[in-house]
Amino acid sequence: MSDIAVSAQSITKVFGSLSGGLRALDDVSVDIKTNEFFTLLGPSGCGKTTLLRLIAGFETPTFGSIVLEGVDITTDPPFKRPVNTVFQSYALFPHLTVAQNVGFGLEMLGKTKKEITHAVDEVLALVRMEEMAHRYPSQLSGGQQQRVALARALAPKPSVLLLDEPLSALDLKLRKQMQIELKRMQMETGITFIFVTHDQEEALTMSDRIAVMSAGRIQQIGAPRDIYNAPTNRFVADFIGESNFLPAEVAEVGMVTLANGNKVPAVVPDDLVTGSKVTVSIRPEQVELDPAGEGVLAGTITELVYFGTDMHAHVDLGDGSVLVARVQAEADRSLVKGEQAGVRFASGGLRVVEDGS
Amino acid sequence: MAERVRKAFSIRRLPGFTTVTMICFAALYAPIIVIVLYSFNAGDSVALWEGFSLDWYTVAAQNEQVQDATLRSLLIALWASGIATTLATMAALGTTRTAKFPGSTLIYVLINQPLMVPEIVTAVALLIFFASIKVATGYSGLAYLILAHAAFCVPFAYLPIRARLEGMDRVLEIAAADLYATPWQTFRRVTLPLVAPGIVAGAMLAFVISLDDVIITEFVKSAGQDTLPTYMLGQLRRAVTPEVNAISTALLGLTILLLTAFFILTGRNDKSA
Incomplete structure (x- = not known):
């Protein structure tokens, strides 16, 4: 198995016309290691979510390529990528129960009923939501919906889990608790996590490595300690702490x-x-x-x-x-x-x- | 707080509000109430009350022309609403689930054209159009009426379906694609179930609109293709009998039933979405 889970190579993403459009990402290259908790950190509009959406396949880059475990997936549609996303708004299917939501990905992959039931039970236990299996999303609290969204994205055992500011809708106490739980889940599952946030404290708490982004470029990549103690430029020094x-x-x-x-x-x-x-x-x-x-x-x-x-x-x-x-x-x-x-x-x-x- | 609420402007506090409301409702419903009442009249006058009976319902029900017209109306309404709803669903998907393209507003106007073009114009146009097809093919069956009804029912089906699709969070479809669902699976497993109430509501509205159409039907129908409304119109030209009242009341009952179901369905949408 390759040591690099995801490699973004010279990615430029322009929305609108090439000359006058919005340059969301400007020649961004980053290698994310297998089993790493990697955070894209930056203020809103810095391009972090765009980079995540490019890895998920919701957008295609204007230039550059995305390589997943050695395979170029730049133009693959999202449903062909072994990558799952936890959405900021959770995006749970309102007409399906918790168990059906969590089993959705496995069902689409053509797994048998038995395999699905087993995997759903396992992942619901991981997020401590076994009791809620037969509820509908509207019957859950925000924190519970968040756990189900996590379970749904983890159930198909993706190579990479993408998290788009998943904690931003939670209150402070719940957010702190989920930060620790997310880290635990990442350790237990061994899945590569790519986490997007604008909250520097959140990034410092959970990440193995952080990429600080601004204006469509990566300003610095490093471990939380290195980023905090040895910022290379004024933006990083100012944004982190x-x-x-x-x-x-x-x-x-x-x-x-x-x-x-x-x-x-x-x-x-x-x-x-x-x-x-x-x-x-x-x-x-x-x-x-x-x-x-x-x-x-x-x-x-x-x-x-x-x-x-x-x-x-x-x-x-x-x-x-x-x-x-x-x-x-x-x-x-x-x-x-x-x-x-x-x-x-x-x-x-x-x-x-x-x-x- | 209560003080401020009381001071706030409320149209209900304008002088004469209650009176105007009462007059409006009376103008709307008094004639209908009269028809409903006289459908239960024992005598054969439409102006003189002679006691309660269900005779006119029996007469209407046993009238073979009424039976034929009713079946024809239902048949046309079923087919027309079916076709219109299918087309409207595709149109709604096409106008809400594609990237904004130049002329999309024009498309929207074109789809809703039957709501704006005077019905008599459409009726004349269809009459002439179908007449030439009749000459060319020799076919003179119900298909003309079904197609004509389907055409003007499209916007009635389209609007609730589009509203439902627009109210639906796009991220749900993106999430399905992220979870390995192909575009077709996404449509079948996520989009369709969530839009279903809108589709059913649209179909019911189209059904009701088809059921009571007179103008276009009158122009397009061939001899012996009376629907319930055109049959009633024909009857009224000769003599006003309480039989028509009975049919009207029955039609009213069916419409109220369907529209109530429509509002329950669209009302429930708002809560779940």
Whole structure:
């Protein structure tokens, strides 16, 4: 068996005319590994759902090809692809019971009644919906419908399961619970999951790897930790978690000069020469504030935003830029709004990021 | 909240609303009520009440011409609504399940043409058209009437079916295709069952429309091809008898039955869809 489940090769998708149409995907290439929980993450309109629909076969690419386990399926209709989808709206058949919904795919594949019954029981047990087998979708809650939609897509044991923002209609608590369950199901079934979401937290929680998308292109592909800790460009740094951005200049290997002339250590790509104007990013939790005024930068605390264990302190650096620091709420007493504070950066926190989109 | 609701504009609070409503309903239903009442009249006057009886129903039922006309009406209505519903279903699929194409609005207008063209124009056109076919083929059976009825019944069947198809979530058909259903299987297992109430409703509406058509039937029918409505028209030209009242009442009963079923079906659609 091939190590790559799905390979999208130089995919461009244009809706409408080639010259004036909407370019939803622009030369996108990505390899998704077998048994991987892979997430396409990006804001709405970034092309993530289009890529999913191309893999499912609901659309055909303008250029490029889709290869599934070594077979080119670019022009195959959806019903010939061993790929199933969990739709955002669930799309359960209202005239069929839960069991009939779940058995639909197997029935279309020509399985015997016995095989279907067995598989339906098994997959309903997996999503913990055995009790509901003879109900109709309209008799189920949103969360239950979601489980049935999952069961229906898993029942034919597809090579790849596509999930199009399936949790977006659930309330927060149920969503958290389903995130963990989805991960469990993916482990238990060993099926490759391709998950589409605009929720970065959801992506970080569940994924083996994430592709961050924006404006029809993939900005970065990597494990959640790598994406969070080492964003390659400004978009990724900004979209995943929160980031502060500062102008700087490359000083020497591993050092940048900040606007006030102070040299600080930073992660600098090797191809940048000394003197290059760059943008550096730093996470709020990697910014340390010192009320005594010691630090590489100094500013005035303009805002203290309290939320439970943590607190955000906004520091005006005097040149119009504002730095956000996440500090422990106990530090509340020493930090005072309107007072001066010194700013230090945790080692390894400061990174040069590409300015591109 | 209650305060605001009371202040909101309501047409029911306009002066004279109740009176106007009553007058409208009286104008609509009083004549029908008179016909229904006099169909149970014992005497043979249509204006003088002489006591209750079912005599006129018996007379009508035993009249061979009425029997023939009734059977012919039902036969034509069944065939015509069947043909019209089949065509309308295909037309509805063609206009809702294909990519938007230039001229699709024109197609919509063309399908609904019988609703807009004056019926008398269609009747004359069909008369002339069928006359030349009759000369050419020598055939003068019921097929002309069936085809003529089918033609003007299409939009009545088309509109509820189209409404149902448009109300149906396209993602269901996409989901079926995703679950290995071929286009034909998708149609048979998902589209058709979900559209079925619309199709049945359309068929019933077409049936009722065919059943009471006079103008086109009068023009297209050959000698001895009276339907119930044209037979009644013929009778009224000679003499007004309570027999016609009895037939009207029976026809009214059948129509009410079918239309009630139609509204129950379309009403249920709204809840399930």
